[in-house]
Amino acid sequence: MTALSALPDPQGFFGDFGGQFVAETLMPLILELQGCYEAAKDDPAFREELAYFQRDYVGRPSPLYFAERLTEHFGGAKIYFKREELNHTGAHKINNCIGQILLAKRMGKNRIIAETGAGMHGVATATVAARFGMKCVVYMGATDIDRQQANVFRMRLLGAEVIPVESGMGTLKDAMNEALRDWVTNVDDTFYIIGTVAGPHPYPAMVRDFQAVIGHETRDQMLEKEQRLPDSLVACIGGGSNAMGLFHPFLKDESVHMIGVEAGGHGISTGEHAASLNGGEPGVLHGNRTYLLQNVDGQIQDAHSISAGLDYPGIGPEHAYLHSTKRVEYVSITDQEAIDAFQLCCRKEGIIPALETAHALAEIAKRAPELPEDHLMVVNLSGRGDKDMTSVAEYLGDSF
Amino acid sequence: MTAQANATDVSISRITQRFEDLKAEGRSALVTFVTAGDPDPETSQAILDGLPAAGADIIELGMPFTDPMADGPAIQKGAQRALKAGQNQRKTLEMVRRFRAHDQDTPIVLMGYYNPIYRYGVEAFLNDAAEAGIDGLIVVDLPPEHDGELCLPAAEKGLNFIRLATPTTDDARLPKVLENTSGFLYYVSVAGVTGAGSASSEAVEKAVERLKLHSRLPVAVGFGIKTPEHAAMVARSADAVVVGSALVNTVEQAESPQAAIEGVHSLTRALAQGVRTARQAR
Structure with a gap:
């Protein structure tokens, strides 16, 4: 296998995926x-x-925060938030x-x-x-x-x-x-x-490189706080930039398990979702070969997610590659699960996450309770939820 | 096997033959673009079948795609109408088969984006396209960097792979663009989407001259050509004039399927007249 750092190749391919x-x-x-x-x-x-x-404009480094109340609530893995929502403009x-x-x-x-x-x-x-x-x-x-x-x-x-x-x-x-x-x-x-x-x-390599600051900081901060690497990393995925930024600096560390969370919308089986890896097929769109939501004739199908940021029928080609090599595990979370996690995070941690981020939080809600207390889990808190007030209120049948 | 080999032999010569015949006549070719299945399968078949009699020398048949990134509003909407009416790759090939039942001479070039071909399966698609009587392919999102994907396999089946050259293709890059191009070269006269602004007569002339320095292939010029007068102007220097958005717009504006058929054929007749008189008028 080609060394991960050597990818993409000069034509922009990660294995079969990518290109121009x-x-x-x-x-x-x-x-x-x-x-x-x-x-x-x-x-x-x-x-x-x-x-x-x-440093001076974005406000980096962003903190790696021990989410103590959420950890207590789940009673399993020790959960850390990489606080990308504290960046200038409120996201990664x-x-x-x-x-x-x-x-x-x-x-x-x-x-x-x-x-x-x-x-x-x-x-x-x-x-x-x-x-x-x-x-x-x-x-x-x-x-x-x-x-x-x-x-x-x-x-x-x-x-x-x-x-x-x-x-x-x-x-x-x-x-x-x-x-x-x-x-x-x-x-x-x-x-x-x-x-x-x-x-x-x-673009896929360049955006990854600019976002990799997230993973590099996380590594240093975790070593400082816990004197070892994290056991798992969790991030939501639309195109996949916050996930790639967190994951990439850890790809060579075999002990680090990585989980990418796609938007499952109303559920994969309903066909109304945005989970390109879990519910799509390889194809070519927007300059790269990757997994796409498409019909049998190669026509692109519309994605569905409560979160506008995940509402995309494709995914970055490096994720398609990491899916094919199984280095990263890709799962999906429904609109309802995301909303539940969104509310839990508000009440337990006093942090209103973006709806995109809430998909990653919903995945830790499934996993953390089953894991031992010494399992170190990092979730990328990729954005804040101020922008989502209308969508959430509407979903909950509320108004303000 | 022999049927396919025969189809291949015929398709190799069809585009080249057409350009040689027109050269002897001393005029340019009119290349008309219509979207397969627009506005519905029957009307689209009637439009296609009548194009040669209306004066089209070469036909570009658009394969509709949901995300036509290089197309302007006219061709975007044409693709949407076709998809809504149930068009797909198999039906597009079937249209050509029916056309070939009564026309063995007019070259047909399929134009579109890679994904519907990729999903069909490159090998299967090329076999079926050659068998249906397709002569060439223009696939907008396959630059020469990806010739291994479709261009080279298409050449092996005897299908021409027609490349676009653009105002951003400089002399350093042009040889790469020309390397595996066959049939003709399509010069996109303006940087932009289909149907947008148009280049001046001088700019077109200069561009054609430049391309001719690098290639012996006939040069077709398109993008933004809408009227017989404009077609005539371009036909003075180019070996072929491509008109697409204006024809697709005619389909959109038609009040009935019959009006769409008549509208496209009537505009084609006027454009053909323009192209035929271009060099006499000089």
Whole structure:
């Protein structure tokens, strides 16, 4: 087997997954980006600038917090939260956005585009675009705009133009199509900040590298607190950037069990879900080969999840690879299970998690009680739930 | 086996034969794009069957896909109409089989995205496409970096793999794009999605000249060409003129299936007239 650190290969493949499946118009741009990223990541000046913004602007390192009350509640594994929701803009998304906008600056681009689902990546992109004085256009599905109005307003306050996408179901997949159409049209001045570990190479590797700060910090912090590595890591997965960021620095540590949690929507058997690995087949979409929700004719099917950030019919290609090698275990959690865990976390820990994150919390609710007290479990608290008040209230039949 | 080999032999020559014949006539080819199954299977078959008589020299038949990332609103909507009416890959191949029952000369090129082919199975798809009488493929999201996926296997079956060159394809990259291209080269005259803005006469002429320096293949020019006048202008320098969104829009605007058929054929006649008079008018 190829060493994990050596992946992807020069064509952007993780085993059978990944690649650069884009129109010819974009190919020269992607190759240019690839070259610039390779140069930047080995440039001490770039790394220093990135470290500066991670510390003083994003607020890193984020704490590794012992979730004592939740641990007591489950009466099993010792649970730690990696507090990515404390980052500037309230999620892990900004780790990647800071990295990519520094790259955009280095490449002389001055117009930023992005796709967003729940709006967290859109807000993070609008934030860094404001900070670096660049024009910003965010594509967002019309359905998502309805359920994430607060984030839409935040993006506008930050000076971004939010363009509603009506095609398809009006969710993340459609927003990504529209962002790609923008990019193919505005090839000279535009930098596309993809928000997850998907898309054509080099995006899956580049976004992973920018998010890997999560796992590197977790390793150091756990060694300091417990003098050993964690036993398991749990993270939710839409495209999979917060999970890849946490997992990647531990892939070579065989003792560390990793669990990626997909959105099961109403349940895999209902067909209304967003679990690409557990309910999809390999295919090619948005520049990469990966697992996709699709019908027998290769038409992409709409995903369903209560969480707009997980509502995507694909998954990053490196996750598809880690699924095929069985290095990471991938499971799914339903809307109802996520809502239950969401409420439990609010009441036991005084932390309102994002609905996306609540899927990871629901998985620990299943596992932690069965595990011994010396089992060290880390859950990536990838985002905060302020944006989800309307969705949760609606689900609970409540109003405010 | 022999039937397939025969089909392959015929398909190798069909595109090249057509360009040679038109060269002798001293004019460009009109390439018309319509989406298979748009707005419904029967109407779409009638549109396809009547295109040669209306003046189409080569037909691009769109394979509908849910996520056409390089297409503008017109072709996006055409694909949605077709999918809603139940179109799939097998039905698209069947359309061509029926067309071939009465037309052995007009080249047909399937155009679309990779996933429906990948899901069908590359080997099975190429066999079925060759057998149905398809001459070539244009697959938007398969750049030369991925020639092993479909381009090279297609060539082995005698199917032309037609590549897009764009304004972003510079001289350094062009040889890579041309390497395994056959049939003709499709020049996308503007950076953008289908049906969007259009390039100037001078820009097209210059681009065609540049491509001709690198390749002996006929050069087709498309994206944003909507009217007979515009088609005539492009036909002065290009070996072929591709019109798609304008025809698909005609289907959308038609009030009945019959009006859709007549609308597409009538626009095709006007475009063919433009292409045929282009070099005389010079």
